[in-house]
Amino acid sequence: MSIMVIGGAGYIGAHVVRLLTERGEDVVVVDDLSTGVEDRVGGATLVELDVAGTDAQERLELVMRQRGVDSVIHFAAKKQVGESVERPTWYYRQNVGGLVNLLSAMENTGVVRMIFSSSAAVYGMPDVELVTEETDPRPINPYGQTKLIGEWLMADCGQSWGLRWSALRYFNVAGAGWPELGDPAVLNLVPMVLDRLARGERPRIFGDDYETPDGTCIRDYIHVLDLAHAHLAALDQLDGEASGRIFNVGTGTGASVREVIDEIGRASGLDVAADVEPRRPGDPPRLVASPERIADELAWKAEHGLPEIVASAWAAWQAGPRPVRVG
Numbered sequence: 001m002s003i004m005v006i007g008g009a010g011y012i013g014a015h016v017v018r019l020l021t022e023r024g025e026d027v028v029v030v031d032d033l034s035t036g037v038e039d040r041v042g043g044a045t046l047v048e049l050d051v052a053g054t055d056a057q058e059r060l061e062l063v064m065r066q067r068g069v070d071s072v073i074h075f076a077a078k079k080q081v082g083e084s085v086e087r088p089t090w091y092y093r094q095n096v097g098g099l100v101n102l103l104s105a106m107e108n109t110g111v112v113r114m115i116f117s118s119s120a121a122v123y124g125m126p127d128v129e130l131v132t133e134e135t136d137p138r139p140i141n142p143y144g145q146t147k148l149i150g151e152w153l154m155a156d157c158g159q160s161w162g163l164r165w166s167a168l169r170y171f172n173v174a175g176a177g178w179p180e181l182g183d184p185a186v187l188n189l190v191p192m193v194l195d196r197l198a199r200g201e202r203p204r205i206f207g208d209d210y211e212t213p214d215g216t217c218i219r220d221y222i223h224v225l226d227l228a229h230a231h232l233a234a235l236d237q238l239d240g241e242a243s244g245r246i247f248n249v250g251t252g253t254g255a256s257v258r259e260v261i262d263e264i265g266r267a268s269g270l271d272v273a274a275d276v277e278p279r280r281p282g283d284p285p286r287l288v289a290s291p292e293r294i295a296d297e298l299a300w301k302a303e304h305g306l307p308e309i310v311a312s313a314w315a316a317w318q319a320g321p322r323p324v325r326v327g
Helices: 009-024 056-068 081-086 086-108 141-159 191-200 224-237 258-266 291-300 306-318
Strands: 002-006 024-030 045-048 069-072 113-119 164-170 172-174 202-205 221-223 245-249 275-277
Touching: 002 009, 002 056, 009 024, 009 224, 024 056, 045 056, 056 069, 056 086, 069 086, 069 224, 081 086, 081 141, 086 141, 113 141, 113 224, 164 224, 172 191, 172 224, 172 306, 191 258, 191 306, 202 245, 202 258, 221 224, 221 306, 224 245, 224 291, 245 291, 258 306
Parallel strands: 002 024, 002 069, 024 045, 069 113, 113 164, 164 245, 172 221, 202 275
Antiparallel strands: none
């Protein structure tokens, strides 16, 4: 039997594909390569396909039958918050429509095991010290709403035709498990800072007047390799009794924007003095996960702290096409 990884040529997906391959699983990757890279899938089979396309359901069914797929891990989604505000209908078509195509293909082929890439964006701006899975989800942008709808849709499929699923709500993913699998997109804080340094520019901080110890936003940073192991733990749990579980994937410890930038300075030896710019709308002052449920139910915990996250991200960036000039 095979495991299908949707979006497996992307940043997080490629780490999961490598771990699955290393433990001897037969893996087929489906990716439209809009942000993924073919070289990242290693020896896994790659099917180039947009799951939101008009013929996606039929093509997915064909691959599922041909490869004997019995489980799916779904990463493929558009994830830029600002873009989702500007293009809401397109985001719903991509993220929700793509999931509908995938679940329809699974229903028609009898594939009933699914791990879903959700997001801390479903919580919006919760006024709590630690976000638990019981925190009321109130997304504040179309991206977060598409992820919450995805969870609802899987729950409905579980009741209707027996889908066995879990959703992982990620917080801030960074780092690299291997230098060649660093984050290729400049969308999150660590690669954004490294991109600025590579351009000979100063990092940027969006707002330093929040009600936090140093005035900058606090987030929960999770190493991408820890996150990849969480996917395997959630997939293995589907062999048991539990289904329809939602898990935060985080560390329970927050780091401020300024602390992350300072850590990049320590890892690189560079001057990382930052320019402070106005706040971005919709940024909560603090968003930190409680990892208690995933620790209790999956025996999973994060193994890497912020210094290791940043050091691995720095090594991966320097191994990439635009290394920062040092010295």
